[in-house]
Amino acid sequence: MLRMSISGLAERWQLFVGATLSVCLGVALVQSSLLLLISAATLDPPAGLSPAERLRFSDSAEASVALLGVTLGFSAFLAVFIISSTFAFTVAQRRRDLALLRLVGGGRRHVRRLLMGEALLLGLIGTVTGVPAGLAVMALQTRLLVGFGFVPGGFTGQWRDWILGASAGVGLGLALAGVLVAARRAARVRPLDALRDPDAGRVMTAGRWLTGLFFAAGAVALIILAPVGGPAGGQALTMNVSLCAAVALSLLAPVLVPGVARLIPAAGVTGMLARANLRDEVRRSAATAAPLIVLIGVVFGQVGASASFAAAGVAEQRRGTAADLVVETTGPGFPAVAGVASFSSETETPLRITTGRGDTADTLIQSALVVEPAAFARAHPGSGYLQALRGNAVAGGPGREGFSRGDTVTAHFAGTDHSLPVVAEVPTTIGGGAALLVPAGLLPADQLAGAPTRTFVTLAPGADPARVTAELSTVGTVTGVDDWLRADAEARTSTSDDIMLIVLGLGGLYALIGVVNAVVIAAAARGREFAAARATGLTRLQVLRAALLESSAVTMIGVFLGALAAAGTYVAVLATTSAVTGTATLDLPWTLMAVLAVVAFVVTGLTSLLTSWSATRVAPVSLLGAWE
Amino acid sequence: MTTTSTPTTTAVALRGVSRGYGRGATAVRAVDDVDVEFRRGTWTAVMGPSGSGKSTLLHLAAGLERADSGRVLLGDTDITAASDNELTALRRTRIGFVFQSFNLIGSLSAEQNVALPLRLARRRPGRAQVRQALDDVGLGDRARHRPRELSGGQQQRVAIARAMVTAPEVLFADEPTGALDSTAARTVLDLLRAMADRGQSIVMVTHDPAAAARADGVLFLRDGRLVDHLAGASAREVADRLVALER
Structure with a gap:
């Protein structure tokens, strides 16, 4: 049987080169994405960072893990789809060969075994070539990640020995899975089909209809769910519609x-x-x-x-922006300047926040914005009523997830856990942003030192913009609000x-x-x-x-x-x-x-x-x- | 499959067999209530105009198609309701096929093609057995050639060797000389004649009177029914009978 497989491979080489290539590249892509994901997830912050810097580092590492997770998801989806459809196609293209085998006394079992044997062989070749190809893909992906600044400069994908097992599972598993269904179908080929035109088989089987309609229903369900999924959830659901x-x-x-x-x-x-x-x-x-x-x-x-x-x-x-100028500085504090009617200084800092309790508790590094409530509401129309924001009372920010007004979140700062009641909230936004708005004075000054601060400045009537800009330029970068937007x-x-x-x-x-x-x-x-x-x-x-x-x-x-x-x-x-x-x-x-x-x-x-x-x-x- | 008490002088028997295609206005009865017995050790040719149902009759007798009604017996085995697995086993052991299009597996050498039925039956193909089968058709020196390196006549002889390697009870041949030139056709017919003389049962569909005349007997089919029978006739007589049928 194996000899027949091998000589069959030689005869229809285009089919089999195609199938092997699909396995090789699929394995390479999944392996590289998986290794990079693991490397990013286990990335240790460099020594000698301040607690705030460590937090910022972990925050950006979490973002790159999320990005690589999506990349891995896509790679896996494509590998599953392309490998299984390529293998199924190669089987369908050989209907006549298989009918011939049946005609000379081959049982259904023989047909299945022949096809599975081939899939195993091709999956193996694909995996063996896919593993080194995966290293090349990883080098390329790393260059992209570093080049776009999604990971720190010295980041490299780390080899893991177990990846060999994972890649073999991907290559062999997907090749066999792709052939399994097709082989069962092909084994039902009637011996007489060898004498007639090949490919007399019905294409749309009940199973194919059912699976097709199942995925179509999935796409419709995602379309219905996306608008009620909130900004982040809705975007994720939306992205999956076209896949289904x-x-x-x-x-x-x-x-x-x-x-x-x-x-x-x-x-x-x-x-x-x-x-x-x-x-x-x-x-x-x-x-x-x-x-x-x-x-x-x-x-x-x-x-x-x-x-x-x-x-x-x-x-x-x-x-959501009502201001004339935007000033970018570091750390809290803003000077009093003549000609400024009002200003909202917003200092952004990462914060380890736990939402929910018991089994549903979830701890993530999220971003908090230190604000002066009244000024914030003026600079951002539509923010709603924020006056209750004082002491340890906080507000849900535009990028919050998993909590709302009335809940209590736990934030970790100044070496201990603090329970913060959420007393207000601003509308969530599609562009995301801070998860939490906190009043000035809640967070310790050393955590905010060096944190990026953005101040939205509204000029007094009759003030000379050029003069105010010149004066503010001594503290930070000043941009007109249109340019800034x-x-x-x-x-x-x-x-x-x-x-x-x-x-x-x-x-x-x-x-x-x-x-x-x-x-x-x-x-x-x-x-x-x-x-x-x-x-x-x-x-x-x-x-x-x-x-x-x-x-x-x-x-x-x-x-x-x-x-x-x-x-x-x-x-x-x-x-x-x-x-x-x-x-x-x-x-x-x-x-x-x-x-x-x-x-x-x-x-x-x-x-x-x-x-x-x-x-x-x-x-x-x-x-x-x-x-x- | 059930074993009946039918005398075993019959290689294949069809009892009241019908087989139709299509539905409604386009329905065709390709084989219509046919009773026929192919005797053991004889070579029978089946003839008839195009569309008379001769290929369907052969496919029914060989278990490649199922009868709508009636019974099909291979020796004393009733194969009318045999399962796919049982029919597969029959093809491996008791039935051999030769077709107009030689249906060799292009990627395998002559030798490998001939050994295939044995391998499928999980019998270890003896090299000598395979060589003998190829020698019997005069192709012992072509064992390692691929089908495309052989002439049409040679390919058909490899197909005969493949069909005969399992020593089947019945050899079914569907237009075995249909794609061959007259010299190659004669060689193939000589081979079949020699096999029949050694006691091989052969059922052959053909439209060539010269080929049919080499058989022991000729059955004539028209519109799915058996209409005539000749034994030991010359090519001339067969041709005349066929022309009369087509009128």
């Missing part, structure tokens, strides 16, 4: 392909041929489109959501872009390679078909043109369904921003999306041209004469 929808649509694609095929102009013989092929080979078309649906759905969904939330945050910041918006957008690049950059590349794989696997079994077309009188050029047209149509289907999946996320974005900020916001990075769509068309087009060119290199007669 992309899986659902790729499973349901066989139902949708014929409809799209009808859109191809049937002009000329190549158009007619491409259209007929698409409709006739629904399984192949759907399998080729699947990785593309996920790539487009995830990337369009994520970048669109991320840009929209950044835009909503900017608009919110603009509405603009810079703040740019910083938010740039951070959200950086995050997207880290989370999706390599994953997107992986998915794109998955797309190329699917195109190559689809074309690998078509030598005879092309030969028959040429023997009927089509020139080689016409065959290539039909193949190109067909691949463009499949790409169109993939991009369309991917965009549909992303649209699910956009609906959730509109609902969430409307619920949180009062204004439904959608801001899509059209250029990036257009570039990705063009790249998809170019990559699939080139791949399909190359594969069909090489499949038509030999004279058609030699292929038609010999049955494989």
Whole structure:
């Protein structure tokens, strides 16, 4: 049996190179993300830091752990999807071989064993090559993380010996899992299928319908839940809509392909041929489109959501700021300057805060803002009534999570725990911010020394802005409020872009390679078909043109369904921003999306041209004469 | 599978077997209430116009398709309601197939193709046994060749060796010479004749009168029904009978 596996591998090498590559890169990506996550989570602060600096260090480490957690989640999702769909496709492409095996006396058990044996072999090769490839990916990811300042300069991913086990689990486990379902199905192939046209199997099985509809229902549920999930929860739910929808649509694609095929102009013989092929080979078309649906759905969904939330945050910041100048200093304290009508000084410091009690208690490093309540309410319209903020009474900040007015939180400072009643709260915001607003005098002065302070200054009527600016420049950096808002918006957008690049950059590349794989696997079994077309009188050029047209149509289907999946996320974005900020916001990075769509068309087009060119290199007669 | 008391002079028997395709207006009865017995140790050809149901009859007799009604007996074994596993075991041990399209596995050498049924039956394929099967079809020197390195006639002979390596009770052949030139076809028919003379039961579907004339007897089918029977006829007689049927 194993010998048959191996000779089978040699024969259909394109299929198996594709499958192995999907395992190798999937293992590499997951391994790298996992190692980086563990390294960031166990990162120790450098010696000689003050308690406040240590707190700040841990705060930024927690942020990078969260970022890497999301990256790992995406990598794992893509690995599961791409590996299992690639393996299932390779099985579907070999229906005739398997029927032949049944015809000469192979039992269902033999078919299953043959396929599982192959999956094991390919999974093993993929894992063995994936582990070193993972080290290269890790070096690249580390450079990105350090370059964008998400981790301190000397950060390196640490090797863990157990990762070998984890990577083997990912590579072998996913390869076997991908084949398991497909093999059960393939084992039911009827021996007679070897004598007829292969691929007579029904594509849309009950299981496929059910799984597809299950994920579709999941996407709808997420859209409904996102607006009630609060700012942070809503954003997380929103991001997952396109994942669910992309899986659902790729499973349901066989139902949708014929409809799209009808859109191809049937002009000329190549158009007619491409259209007929698409409709006739629904399984192949759907399998080729699947990785593309996920790539487009995830990337369009994520970048669109991320840009929209950044835009909503900017608009919110603009509405919630009433001042003329912004002064940035360090530590508390602000001088009295003539011409200043009022000012709100806000000093930001990380604080270890415990919310909830008993089993639900949760301790996190969160950010606290030291404010003067009346001035804060003036500088930030819509903040509500904050006068009760004095002594150890605090208010819920715009970025709070897990507590609200009436609760008591525990904060750790000055060497001991303090119970702080939450007596007021400001509206939560999509852009986040401090979890806690605390009155001046609560926190010890040494914790606030060196902490960044932002002062919103309102000028007195008739005051000369230039003179006040000049005078304030002696204490800190002074910016006009419009310039400050603009810079703040740019910083938010740039951070959200950086995050997207880290989370999706390599994953997107992986998915794109998955797309190329699917195109190559689809074309690998078509030598005879092309030969028959040429023997009927089509020139080689016409065959290539039909193949190109067909691949463009499949790409169109993939991009369309991917965009549909992303649209699910956009609906959730509109609902969430409307619920949180009062204004439904959608801001899509059209250029990036257009570039990705063009790249998809170019990559699939080139791949399909190359594969069909090489499949038509030999004279058609030699292929038609010999049955494989 | 149940064992009946049918005399075992019969290799395969179909009793009142029908098989239809499609529904409603497009329904076709490919095989319509056929009773037939293929005697042990004889070579029977099945002929008929296109669409007469001859391939379906062969598939039914071989357990590749299930009858809508009637019974199918292989020797004294009733295979009408046999499970997939039971039919698989039959294909490995008691039935051999040869088809128009040779259906060899392209990635395996001639030798490996021939050994495949034995390996599937978990019998350790003796090198000598496999070589003998290839020698019997005159291809002992081509054992290590891949199918695509062989001519059509040679590929069909490898397929015959693969079918015969398990010493099946019945060899089913569906247009075995359909894709071959006349010289290669003659070699294959000579092989089948020699096997039948040694006592091999063969059921062959063909539309070539010359091929049918090499068999011991010829059955004629039209519209899914048995309409005629000839024994020891010449190619000329077979052809005349076939033309009469198509009129």
